[in-house]
Amino acid sequence: MAEPVLRLDGLCKDYGEGLVLSGLSLDVYPGEFLTLLGPSGCGKTTTLRIIAGLERPTAGRVVIDGADVTGLPPEKRPVNTVFQNYALFPHMNVFQNIAYGLKVLGISKSEQKERVMAALSLVRLTGFERRMPSQLSGGQRQRVAIARAVVLQPKVLLLDEPLGALDLKLRQEMQQELKSLQQKLGITFVYITHDQEEALNMSSRIVILNAGHIEQIGTPEEVYECPLTLFAADFIGQNNLLHGTVTAVSPEGLSLEVNGVTLPALPNEVFSPAVGERAALCLRPQRIRYGREPQHGMTLKGTIRSKEYVGGMQHTQIALGGEVVLNAVTQSAELDSYPVGSEVFVGWNRRHAPLVPDAPKEAV
Amino acid sequence: MDASHKQDLRFSRLLKLPMYLWSIVFVFVALLYVIGLSFLSRGEIMGVTGEVTLGNYARLASPDYVKVLLQSLKLAALTTAICILVGYPFGYLMARLSPVARSVVMLLIIVPFWTNALIRIYGWRILLMSNGPVNTLLMNLGLIHEPLKLLYTDGAVLLGMVYALIPFMILPTFTTVDKLDFSVVEAARDLGASPLHAFFTVTVPLTLPGLMAGCVLVFIPSMGLFFLNDLLGGSKSVLAGGLIQQLINSRDLPMAAALSVLLLAVTGAVIAVYRKVGGTGDMSMF
Numbered sequence: 001m002a003e004p005v006l007r008l009d010g011l012c013k014d015y016g017e018g019l020v021l022s023g024l025s026l027d028v029y030p031g032e033f034l035t036l037l038g039p040s041g042c043g044k045t046t047t048l049r050i051i052a053g054l055e056r057p058t059a060g061r062v063v064i065d066g067a068d069v070t071g072l073p074p075e076k077r078p079v080n081t082v083f084q085n086y087a088l089f090p091h092m093n094v095f096q097n098i099a100y101g102l103k104v105l106g107i108s109k110s111e112q113k114e115r116v117m118a119a120l121s122l123v124r125l126t127g128f129e130r131r132m133p134s135q136l137s138g139g140q141r142q143r144v145a146i147a148r149a150v151v152l153q154p155k156v157l158l159l160d161e162p163l164g165a166l167d168l169k170l171r172q173e174m175q176q177e178l179k180s181l182q183q184k185l186g187i188t189f190v191y192i193t194h195d196q197e198e199a200l201n202m203s204s205r206i207v208i209l210n211a212g213h214i215e216q217i218g219t220p221e222e223v224y225e226c227p228l229t230l231f232a233a234d235f236i237g238q239n240n241l242l243h244g245t246v247t248a249v250s251p252e253g254l255s256l257e258v259n260g261v262t263l264p265a266l267p268n269e270v271f272s273p274a275v276g277e278r279a280a281l282c283l284r285p286q287r288i289r290y291g292r293e294p295q296h297g298m299t300l301k302g303t304i305r306s307k308e309y310v311g312g313m314q315h316t317q318i319a320l321g322g323e324v325v326l327n328a329v330t331q332s333a334e335l336d337s338y339p340v341g342s343e344v345f346v347g348w349n350r351r352h353a354p355l356v357p358d359a360p361k362e363a364v
Numbered sequence: 365m366d367a368s369h370k371q372d373l374r375f376s377r378l379l380k381l382p383m384y385l386w387s388i389v390f391v392f393v394a395l396l397y398v399i400g401l402s403f404l405s406r407g408e409i410m411g412v413t414g415e416v417t418l419g420n421y422a423r424l425a426s427p428d429y430v431k432v433l434l435q436s437l438k439l440a441a442l443t444t445a446i447c448i449l450v451g452y453p454f455g456y457l458m459a460r461l462s463p464v465a466r467s468v469v470m471l472l473i474i475v476p477f478w479t480n481a482l483i484r485i486y487g488w489r490i491l492l493m494s495n496g497p498v499n500t501l502l503m504n505l506g507l508i509h510e511p512l513k514l515l516y517t518d519g520a521v522l523l524g525m526v527y528a529l530i531p532f533m534i535l536p537t538f539t540t541v542d543k544l545d546f547s548v549v550e551a552a553r554d555l556g557a558s559p560l561h562a563f564f565t566v567t568v569p570l571t572l573p574g575l576m577a578g579c580v581l582v583f584i585p586s587m588g589l590f591f592l593n594d595l596l597g598g599s600k601s602v603l604a605g606g607l608i609q610q611l612i613n614s615r616d617l618p619m620a621a622a623l624s625v626l627l628l629a630v631t632g633a634v635i636a637v638y639r640k641v642g643g644t645g646d647m648s649m650f
């Protein structure tokens with residue numbers, strides 16, 4: 001793999017009220033669209049501010065393009081930021097806003113103009129150069145903020161929830177636009193969001209952050225299909241989380257006892273528990289199969305508890321024994337023929353139901 | 365417009381009535397009186413005669429009056445300049461303090477207002493006397509061997525002016541800096557600006573309304589504060605405010621009125637410039 005363009009090495013941050021970041025290490029490679037995803041308070045904004053130089057880490061290093069920049073102020077770092085509230089200069093027009101960084105660098109007037117115009121056309125705002133920020137819509141301000149940052153051709157572009165303030169439709173449009181912009185420019189993006197859908201749609205890699213540490217790093221597919229921790233499984237998408245104890249381990253797999261019901265499961269490279277260990281099975285609702293006959297490995301018996309038809313999808317609750325209730329989602333209308341209360345066989349491909357360590361109860 | 369709305373409107377007009385009455389009697393009528401007086405001549409009975417003249421204004425152009433006016437403008441300009449240099453950074457830093465620290469500082473600025481200005485200036489007189497605390501301290505430290513002449517100097521007047529008026533620079537500055545969204549300053553740094561460059565290209569322009577409001581609030585009163593010159597400067601150099609008082613004492617009311625009208629015109633010009641330059645600070649009183 002290529003040399004990382006950005007390396008975070010053991011970052012800690014303590015505002016005096018406990019650690020906000022506890023030893024965060026991460027490599028970002030050239031051309032990546034890397035998303036830091038996590039709930040509010042997980043330390044993602046702090047991480048971004050430390051990369052930008054707006055915040056000093058309590059411990060750890062920030063290395064950009066092989067150079068340690070931990071001690072450098074923001075103006076000396078080859079990164080630029082698109083701020084959450086855009087932070088456009090309200091007393092300058094669009095042109096002056098975008099030219100600000102070029103002017104600081106002492107670039108000639110003619111080159112300034114050329115580069116600002118190129119940046120404006122990139123974000124499709126040609127003709128807006130004389131407008132003041134107050135005369136722009138939210139989406140337009142967003143584009144000016146992006147143009148202002150990319151015009152400096154940073155090594156890494158940092159984006160702090162840039163779509164958070166936009167309405168749903170505009171947000172979806174901008175997602176596409178940002179993604180194609182990133183591909184066009186080839187600049188490495190470090191993108192912050194708490195919106196998992198946004199992260200799954202746009203990123204080449206996702207870093208799931210929780211309480212100041214990394215839960216999982218992976219492609220959108222990896223973090224969705226193969227969560228490594230309970231937090232990751234719970235945070236991304238819908239999941240049936242079945243907490244239990246391992247009762248048997250054999251070469252063919254293992255058995256997990258969940259509230260008196262024994263479920264089949266497979267260990268993986270990261271987590272292969274021994275008998276007696278706690279574990280949780282993560283089962284996506286759309287992975288669950290059920291029917292009258294025990295085919296395709298549908299070995300468990302269950303009862304249809306309730307059904308709900310939601311926009312082309314059939315949501316079904318199936319009870320396995322007393323306490324274990326699965327949420328299943330199917331697209332097929334045929335399955336509608338199972339009335340509430342009917343007995344069915346239930347099953348799933350064990351490879352599609354990853355096993356993760358069960359966290360202590362209070363942490364869930 | 366429905367009936368209840370109409371009633372509300374009538375009620376709000378009624379509530380505004382005392383304000384209008386006050387303004388008409390004590391500002392508008394008084395102003396007309398002063399302007400009218402400035403076109404009359406000095407007389408034995410009641411201090412004026414009915415003879416209408418432009419003579420008072422003609423006398424304002426004489427070198428003595430011009431000198432007084434220039435001196436007053438110079439002092440006002442100097443006072444404003446020092447208030448900017450001290451008051452703007454003060455207000456800026458104050459807005460960056462923790463909420464507790466800033467309320468303490470705010471209290472320290474406001475508390476002196478609870479005491480009469482005259483009494484506070486007498487305090488300065490004591491401090492600056494030749495055998496006062498300042499001289500005593502400097503002599504005890506061995507920095508000087510004989511008392512400095514501090515009181516009754518132009519410096520003492522300037523000090524008094526700055527002391528009396530600096531809160532009017534600090535408070536509007538504080539308000540605008542406090543309202544400033546500092547993420548724009550961070551954005552400037554992020555785009556490559558040094559702290560100083562970011563300050564002058566982003567912070568200062570965005571807090572200019574407060575700074576300009578402060579300038580107007582300092583400059584205008586400093587044209588008229590006559591008792592400071594009397595108490596701290598010993599009235600060696602005559603200023604416009606003091607001259608008006610002297611003219612009243614010598615019963616030349618029309619001349620005093622003419623000089624007052626001139627001061628008003630200067631004040632009006634300052635405000636006009638302020639509005640022209642686009643002052644948008646909390647200056648709703650103008």
